Amino acid sequence: MVFKSPVGTEEERNSGKIWPGGWSDAQPYNTHYDYGYHTGADLNWNTPRWDADKHAPVYSIGNGIVTYAQLFSTKYWGNIIVIDHGMVDGKPLFSRYGHVEKINVVVGQSVTAEDRIAGVGDGxxxxxxxxxxxxxxxxxxxxxxxxxxxxxxxxxxxQAHFVNPRDWLRQQHVVDGIAVAEDTLASNVITNNVTDNTPQAVKPSATSTVWYVIASSGVTVRKNPGVSGEEVSILPRGSKISLEAQAGNQDGYTWGRISGGKFHGNWLAIFKQDRSESYASTNPPRI
Ligand SMILES: [Zn+2]
Structure with missing residues (x-):
């Protein structure tokens, strides 16, 4: 069966890149935040302006039957859509789409990966x-x-009920049965302008993702996540860095741990938890 990203243009979704285009995951699978452990991905596109993903199309990741599609709660979820994809690799497979707007499907409806089921909403x-x-x-x-x-x-x-959606889409069930050649992000990680070139330089881990500093005055690298963490350096706008998926929340900011290069293991603020300011993005800044 063919599975694709739930967001992106047709071309992007067909490329098999997860996550495609300028989409990034603000709260990756199994990270801990204000609401406990996160079950999946919070997919965002915030460049060139904040909330650029507002109303963007949401697609089913593959063939399936809609089992839930309605408002659940105006306190927690907003609208939820659940799609049953049948048995995959001998196990049931369900995908869930939360906080969506303009639901375009009804329970019992058959859908494919080409079906726009809703828009990106705000719960x-x-x-x-x-x-x-x-x-x-x-x-x-x-x-x-x-x-x-x-x-x-x-x-x-x-862990019993959810899989890492990025890994799952990337590694197991990519487009048209073609395993996407090593993720383009992972293969482009190494040549970053804050990596030193000494032979013993630490390489970014395979689970890290490339980010760019977008704050006009740069961003402070600290030994620990938190505004009291000792300052190590300041990365100027446009710096390319690899961040570990595990982001921590501290002092009102969401922090990312740098993977690889001379600042390996140090931290920087990615954005304010209330999302009023963003300091790094998976898209390079427009100069
Ligand atoms: Zn979420």
Missing amino acids: NGIFKNNHHLHFDISATNKLSSTPHYWPQEDRKGL
């Missing part, structure tokens, strides 16, 4: 000024019985 106003798609993949029947299932602090529940 009926819950995430005002921070439109994003909450997207996750479950390899159990949990979302069939409990479409709003959320493990909170139950990490075992998270």
Whole structure:
């Protein structure tokens, strides 16, 4: 079966790159934040302006049948869509799309990867000024019985019912059965302008992602996540760095840990938790 990214243009989705275009994941799978452990990806596109992803099309990741498509709560989720993709690799497979707007499908409807099922929303106003798609993949029947299932602090529940959606889409079920040649991000990581070229330089880990400093006055690198963390350096706007998926929240900022290069293991603020300011992006800044 063909599976594609839930967001992106036709060309981007067909490229098999996960996440495609300028989409980035603000809260990767299995990271801990204010609401517990995150079950999937929070897909965002915030360049050249904040919330550029507002109303962007959301697609089914593959063939399936809609099992839930309605407002769940104006406090937590807003609208939720759940799609049953049948058995994949001997296991059930469900995909879930949260905070969406303009639901375009009904329960019982058959969909394909080409079907626009909704738009990127703000959870009926819950995430005002921070439109994003909450997207996750479950390899159990949990979302069939409990479409709003959320493990909170139950990490075992998270791991029992959800898979890493990025890895899953990337490694196992890419477009038209063609395994996407090593992720383009991972292969482009090394030549960054803050890596020193000594032989013992640390290479970015395979799970890290390329980011760019977009803050006009640069961003401070610190030994620890938090505004009291000792200052190591300042990376100017346009600096290319690799950040580990595990981002931490501290002092009102979401922090990323640098992977590889001479600042390996140090931290920088990616954005303010209220999303009012952003310091790094997976898209290079427009000079
Ligand atoms: Zn989310």
